[in-house]
Structure formats: C-alpha cells, structure tokens
Amino acid sequence: MVDTEIRTAYVYKAKLAEQSLRFDDVLSAMMFVSEMNQSLTYEERNLLSTSYKKSIETRLFSYKVVQQVEDTEHGEFLDIAKDYRESYRYIAEIKDKNKTETIELAIVSYADAIDIARTALTGMNLIRLELALSYSMFYHDIMNDIDRAIEIASSEFHCAIVELDGTEHDTIDAIFQLIRVLKDKIDLWTEENNADSR
Structure with a gap:
C-alpha cells in the first residue's frame, strides 16, 4: 500500500471515529497522518484540532463530575466516589497538581491545537x-x-x-x-x- 493509500485510510478511520464520538481514536489516527511527509489539508487540520479539544474536554468533564460527587457525598458513598476516581488514572492524574503525565499531555495537546488553529483558521x-x-x-x-x-x-x-x-x-x-x-x-x-x- 503506497503512502497516499495509507494516508487516505487513516483519515477515513479518523472520520469514522469522529462519527462514533471516539475522539482519542481520531487523535491517534490524525497524529499518524500529521507525521507523514505531506502538509495537512484544511479538513485534516480541523479533524486534528477538534480531536485534541474533545479528548481533553471529555477528561475534564469526567474529573469535574467525580469531584462534585466527592464534594457532596459523605461516609460510605464518599469512599465509593474516591475509589471510582482512583480507578480511572486520568481523573486521578488531573486531580494531582504535580506535573503528572496527564497534565503534561493536556498542556502539550492544547498548545499544539491552538498553534494549528492559529495557522489554519x-x-x-x-x-x-x-x-x-x-x-x-x-x-x-x-x-x-x-x-x-x-x-x-x-x-x-x-x-x-x-x-x-x-x-x-x-x-x-x-x-x-x-x-x-x-x-x-x-x-x-x-x-x-x-x-x-x-
């Protein structure tokens, strides 16, 4: 399969993932495309920047929901909420204000996305x-x-x-x-x- 066919296949995969609201999969596919030796088209830039944004938003939303539960629950239910948060590393990592992998990824992802947006949009x-x-x-x-x-x-x-x-x-x-x-x-x-x- 030549590079053009590989690129087309990954872009198509990204579009399918976007329709399925699987933004991490969109991001993964478009990161692969962005590393190929060819400039991104307008549509491809949109896919990449949108996937960055949606991927991070999903994590932030999850974090806020669990944090709100922790802030309002007491006793046994508070322990359940905390255990649930700990079982999802990306939520726990966002909670941790140290330079965790998730915080670092979010910063890099946002910075890359805004750079692309400022160049292309x-x-x-x-x-x-x-x-x-x-x-x-x-x-x-x-x-x-x-x-x-x-x-x-x-x-x-x-x-x-x-x-x-x-x-x-x-x-x-x-x-x-x-x-x-x-x-x-x-x-x-x-x-x-x-x-x-x-």
Whole structure:
C-alpha cells in the first residue's frame, strides 16, 4: 500500500471515529497522518484540532463530575466516589497538581491545537474560538493560573474582534455568542485576579 493509500485510510478511520464520538481514536489516527511527509489539508487540520479539544474536554468533564460527587457525598458513598476516581488514572492524574503525565499531555495537546488553529483558521472560526475558550478554562479551572487564562482568552478575543468588521458568515450568531463568552470570562477572571492581589 503506497503512502497516499495509507494516508487516505487513516483519515477515513479518523472520520469514522469522529462519527462514533471516539475522539482519542481520531487523535491517534490524525497524529499518524500529521507525521507523514505531506502538509495537512484544511479538513485534516480541523479533524486534528477538534480531536485534541474533545479528548481533553471529555477528561475534564469526567474529573469535574467525580469531584462534585466527592464534594457532596459523605461516609460510605464518599469512599465509593474516591475509589471510582482512583480507578480511572486520568481523573486521578488531573486531580494531582504535580506535573503528572496527564497534565503534561493536556498542556502539550492544547498548545499544539491552538498553534494549528492559529495557522489554519481565521480568528472568527468557530472551532478556533471554542478551542480558545476550552484552553483558557483549562488554565483557570485545572491549573489555577488566572494570568495565563486571561492571556489566552484575551489574545483570541482580540483576533476575533479585528476580523468582525464587514464580515458575513453563516454562523455569525454562534460566533458572536462565543466572543461574548470570552469577554465575560476575561472580565470575570480579571476581577478575580484583582481581588486575589488585594
């Protein structure tokens, strides 16, 4: 099988995995494609950046759900919740603020994804805006690094604003909504940062 056929097969596998919501499998397939000696197409870049984002979001969601249970349960049920968390290493690793493998993977994955998005997508692209929101929230919620969260959100907010004038887009309402959410997060985190420094 020649390289072109291998590439086509892996991209097709990634698309099937995406339809099945198996984003780790999408990521694995697209990482293989990205290492081949050929630039990614627009569609392939979207597959790669989306899979990064969804893969991390799934882990963060799992972590938050179990953490909420731990915060509200008592006695035997609290022990069950803790045991469940410990049985899933990626949740336990996210809980650990030391430089665990999962935290390091998340940081690298987000950084790679945002670099791809900034190269391949416009500032008003929905995928790029969603990724920026997720990336900034990761730094705020998981890393407790408010300054970095504000920096990421502000950078992408300003990129989007610059491209707003005179732009016609079929998803403009969703774009405006995401831009507003980014601005709200920036304002909220800035106030939070100022309060912490007093």
